[in-house]
Amino acid sequence: MDHTGAVDALLQEERVFRPLPQIVIEANVNPQEYRMALEKAEQDVLSYWEDAAHELDWFKKWDAVLDDSKAPQYTWFPGAKCNIVYNALDRHIDSPNKNKLALIWEGEPGDQRKYTYYELYREVNRFANALRSLGIGRGDHVVLYMPLLPEVTIAMLAVAKIGAVHTLVYGGYSAKVLRDRLRDVGAKLLVTADGFYRNGKVINLKHIVDEALSGADAGGVESCVVVHRANVEAEMHEPRDLWYADLVRRESPESPTEVLNTDDPLFILYSSGTTGTPKGIVHSHGGYMVGVNRTLNWVFDIKPTDIFWCTADAGWITGHSYVVYGPLIAGTTTVMYEGSALYPQADRLWDVVDRYGVTILYTAPTLIRMLMRYGTQYPRQKDLSTLRLLGTVGEPCNPEAWVWLYKNIGHSECPIMDTWWQTESGMILISPLPLSLLKPGSVNRPIPGIDADVVDAQGQPVPAGKGGFLVLRQPWPGMMRGIHGAPDALREDYWERIPGGVYCAGDVARKDADGYFWIQGRADEVMNIAGHRIGTAEVESALVSHKAVTEAAVIGVPDSIKGEVAKAFVVLAEEWDADGASLDDLVRALRAHVRAELGSVAEIKTIEPRASLPRTPSGKILRRLLRAEELGEDPGDMPSLVQDDDA
Numbered sequence: 001m002d003h004t005g006a007v008d009a010l011l012q013e014e015r016v017f018r019p020l021p022q023i024v025i026e027a028n029v030n031p032q033e034y035r036m037a038l039e040k041a042e043q044d045v046l047s048y049w050e051d052a053a054h055e056l057d058w059f060k061k062w063d064a065v066l067d068d069s070k071a072p073q074y075t076w077f078p079g080a081k082c083n084i085v086y087n088a089l090d091r092h093i094d095s096p097n098k099n100k101l102a103l104i105w106e107g108e109p110g111d112q113r114k115y116t117y118y119e120l121y122r123e124v125n126r127f128a129n130a131l132r133s134l135g136i137g138r139g140d141h142v143v144l145y146m147p148l149l150p151e152v153t154i155a156m157l158a159v160a161k162i163g164a165v166h167t168l169v170y171g172g173y174s175a176k177v178l179r180d181r182l183r184d185v186g187a188k189l190l191v192t193a194d195g196f197y198r199n200g201k202v203i204n205l206k207h208i209v210d211e212a213l214s215g216a217d218a219g220g221v222e223s224c225v226v227v228h229r230a231n232v233e234a235e236m237h238e239p240r241d242l243w244y245a246d247l248v249r250r251e252s253p254e255s256p257t258e259v260l261n262t263d264d265p266l267f268i269l270y271s272s273g274t275t276g277t278p279k280g281i282v283h284s285h286g287g288y289m290v291g292v293n294r295t296l297n298w299v300f301d302i303k304p305t306d307i308f309w310c311t312a313d314a315g316w317i318t319g320h321s322y323v324v325y326g327p328l329i330a331g332t333t334t335v336m337y338e339g340s341a342l343y344p345q346a347d348r349l350w351d352v353v354d355r356y357g358v359t360i361l362y363t364a365p366t367l368i369r370m371l372m373r374y375g376t377q378y379p380r381q382k383d384l385s386t387l388r389l390l391g392t393v394g395e396p397c398n399p400e401a402w403v404w405l406y407k408n409i410g411h412s413e414c415p416i417m418d419t420w421w422q423t424e425s426g427m428i429l430i431s432p433l434p435l436s437l438l439k440p441g442s443v444n445r446p447i448p449g450i451d452a453d454v455v456d457a458q459g460q461p462v463p464a465g466k467g468g469f470l471v472l473r474q475p476w477p478g479m480m481r482g483i484h485g486a487p488d489a490l491r492e493d494y495w496e497r498i499p500g501g502v503y504c505a506g507d508v509a510r511k512d513a514d515g516y517f518w519i520q521g522r523a524d525e526v527m528n529i530a531g532h533r534i535g536t537a538e539v540e541s542a543l544v545s546h547k548a549v550t551e552a553a554v555i556g557v558p559d560s561i562k563g564e565v566a567k568a569f570v571v572l573a574e575e576w577d578a579d580g581a582s583l584d585d586l587v588r589a590l591r592a593h594v595r596a597e598l599g600s601v602a603e604i605k606t607i608e609p610r611a612s613l614p615r616t617p618s619g620k621i622l623r624r625l626l627r628a629e630e631l632g633e634d635p636g637d638m639p640s641l642v643q644d645d646d647a
C-alpha cells in the first residue's frame with residue numbers, strides 16, 4: 001500500500017504538517033488575528049464571546065453576556081430575544097444570499113433537489129404554517145424520525161421557527177427506541193417518511209413508525225406527517241396520518257418567526273452517558289447559534305464561494321450543528337446525500353465531491369477507514385481538486401487514516417481539522433484552525449475562548465504525556481441547557497464529577513509538551529461504535545430481556561474499521577436449549593433480538609456465553625476486568641470515572 005511508507009516516516013519522525021502559506025494568508029483567522037483572539041479570550045473571555053454574538057441578528061440584545069448566578073445552570077446572553085431561524089434563513093432573504101444555493105441534495109438513486117435560500121425560506125414557512133394549523137406552538141415537542149431528505153432540514157427549521165422543540169431520532173433506531181423518545185419528550189407530532197434508499201434497497205420506515213405508535217405507551221402523539229419519498233406501501237391511519245405534500249400545498253410561503261428568549265429550548269437530542277440510559281440533552285437558541293456560527297467560520301473558514309459537505313446524518317449532533325444550523329447561519333451552500341457511501345460502488349463520496357465541486361469535506365474516521373480498503377483507484381478517477389479543507393469528528397482519527405485522507409483526498413494540500421466535541425457541547429471545542437501545525441491523531445488545541453485541561457481524579461493537572469480526564473474550566477456559548485427531566489444531572493453528572501468546579505467531558509486524554517490534546521477514548525461505560533455513542537447498559541438490558549439470558553455484560557473492543565465494536569458476555573438460562581436450538585442459533589437469535597430492541601446502531605459483533613460474570617461484592621459487573629482480560633491489558637491502565645466498588 002502506497003501510504004505505508006509515509007505513515008512509517010511520520011511515526012518515526014513525529015512529523016507535523018504545515019498548512020500551505022496561501023491557506024494561512026487567506027484564512028478567516030490569520031496568525032496575527034489568532035494571537036489577538038487568544039489574548040482577548042484570556043483577558044476577558046466574556047467580551048470575546050460578546051464579539052462573536054454581535055455577528056448574529058437579535059430581536060433584542062442581551063442585558064449581560066453570561067448569567068452565572070445559578071451555575072452550572074449558565075445562561076448565555078440573558079435578556080436577549082432571538083430565534084436561530086431568523087439567522088439561518090430570514091436575514092438572508094434581504095441579502096445577496098437570497099438567490100444563492102442553500103442546499104444541494106442528492107438521493108441514493110441519483111435524483112437531485114436544489115434549494116436557494118429563498119426557496120428554502122418559503123418551504124420552511126409553508127411547513128411552519130402547517131404545524132401551526134395542526135395546533136403546534138411554542139414549547140410543544142415534535143419528533144423527527146427521518147432519512148436525510150431536504151424535508152429534515154425544512155422540518156427542523158419550521159419547528160424552531162414557531163418556537164417548538166425538535167427531537168431527532170436516527171433512522172437506525174428501532175420502533176421501541178422511537179416510542180421511548182416520543183413518550184419521554186411528550187411529543188404531539190411526529191414527522192417521518194414512507195421509506196428511503198439504502199444500498200440499493202428501499203427501507204420501509206412507516207412500518208417501524210406504525211409499530212412505535214401502536215403501543216399504548218407511545219405518549220400523546222396526535223398527528224404523524226409523512227414525507228412521500230420511496231413510493232413504498234404506507235398504511236395511512238386517518239385522521240392521525242397526513243401526507244406532507246397535502247399538508248403544505250395550500251399554505252402561505254410567509255410565516256412569522258417567533259420571538260424567543262435566548263434560553264428557550266431549540267432541541268432535545270438523546271445521547272448515552274455514564275449511567276447507560278440515554279439522556280435527553282437540551283440546547284437553546286441564543287448561545288448555541290453563537291457557538292456554531294463562530295466555529296464554522298473559524299474552523300472551517302467559510303468563504304462565499306464554498307460548497308460545504310458534512311456527511312453526518314441529521315439525527316446526530318454533528319448533523320444538527322454542521323449540516324443544518326451552522327452552514328445556513330453562515331450563508332454557505334451545503335450538500336446532503338441520502339444513501340450509502342458504497343453505492344453503487346465505493347466511489348460515491350468522491351463522485352459527489354467531483355460533481356458539485358465540494359470545497360470542504362467534514363466526515364468520520366470510520367468512513368475513511370472503510371473507504372481506504374478499496375485503495376486509491378476510486379479517488380484517482382475523480383477530480384478532487386476543488387477541495388481545500390477536510391475535517392473529521394466523532395472518534396480518534398488514527399494516523400494511518402489521517403495520512404491516507406491527506407494524501408489521496410486532500411492532494412497533500414488540504415489541512416485536516418480533527419475536531420473534538422460532543423452532543424453536550426453543541427459546538428466544536430478542541431480543533432486545529434486552518435493555520436495550525438497539524439499532528440496526525442491529535443485534535444490540536446482548544447479554540448480561542450475554550451479552557452480545556454487534562455486532570456486526575458482529584459482535579460489536579462497531570463504532567464505532559466500522561467493520561468487523565470478531559471475537563472473544561474469555563475462555560476462556553478454552545479453548551480447544553482441541561483438534561484430533559486433530570487434537573488440535577490447537569491451538576492451531578494458533569495460539573496461535580498471532578499473536584500474544582502470543572503466540566504468533566506467523560507473522555508480520557510493526554511496533552512503533549514506542545515499543549516496538543518490526544519483523545520484516548522471514553523472514561524465511562526459508553527462505547528463509540530463507528531463514531532456513535534452507545535451505552536453498554538443499553539445493550540445489556542436489551543440482552544437480558546431475551547428469555548435465554550439471565551445476565552449480560554457488554555464491553556467495547558477495538559475494531560480496525562469501526563474504531564470499536566460491542567462484545568457481549570452472557571450467562572444463559574438453564575433451559576436455554578429447551579426448544580432444541582444450537583448455540584449458534586441462539587447467538588443469531590440474540591443478535592436479532594438486540595437489533596429489534598435497539599436498532600441497527602447497536603449491532604453486537606461477538607457473543608460469548610460464560611458460566612458467571614465477575615462482580616464487585618455489591619454486585620456490580622466488572623466490565624473493566626472483562627475488557628482488560630479481552631485485550632490482555634492491565635485493568636488499571638485507563639483512568640475511569642466508573643468506580644469498581646460502590647463506594
Ligand code: WTA
Pocket residue numbers: 271316317318392393394395396397418419420421422423424443505506507519521522528531532533
Ligand atoms: C468522541 C460527536 C476523538 C469523544 C460530535 C466524545 C472524539 C464523543 C472526537 C462525543 C475526536 C468526538 N477525536 N474522539 N475528534 N470527537 N469524539 O456526543 O469520546 O456523538 O466524548 O458527539 O465522541 O460523541 P457525540
